[in-house]
Amino acid sequence: AQKVTQAQTEISVVEKEDVTLDCVYETRDTTYYLFWYKQPPSGELVFLIRRNSFDEQNEISGRYSWNFQKSTSSFNFTITASQVVDSAVYFCALRTNYGGSQGNLIFGKGTKLSVKP
């Protein structure tokens, strides 16, 4: 079965705090891609990052960083020095070609992040 679990439903932090959003995935495929999307109140899903299953190198982009660990099937997302504009729902997603799924995205239920001033 293919599944993405985001155990944290809601997180609330104060501005400038660091926050980590957890993502655990399940797949039988050896080749797969993991994504993070941001969904602000406007509703549009904004692509943040893509990571393929053969690249476990962590990535940093400004205040954002991602930790991919195949051993624990996790792809966690950390925001450093959070800002009010980071308030949104964040989705982790998995994409494989397992079972002829044609590379469709499988989303977790999302984590709602609220950053208070």
Place this chain on the structure above:
Amino acid sequence: EAGVAQSPRYKIIEKRQSVAFWCNPISGHATLYWYQQILGQGPKLLIQFQNNGVVDDSQLPKDRFSAERLKGVDSTLKIQPAKLEDSAVYLCASSLGGREHYEQYFGPGTRLTVT
């Protein structure tokens, strides 16, 4: 570069009525997706088109939902007749192709309320 366009942004209808949503993908993107996002959940794929052909519609409730992508560009998604449980945001996305490493770019969505 223009993003994925969707209309209308909001729609309120009564149950058993019909509704249609429109999507215009990013120019040059061969693959188009329709997702349903129920409040509090992640998006769920309804149908995927590659050019004007259907690649995957396994999760589309075909007794009431239909979709088409004439000429391989714009697409419409129709619900007839609508049920209360169809209340959701309908998201359209497009990508260069159907391969798993291509990013999908999403439109703003259409929020449907069925009363």
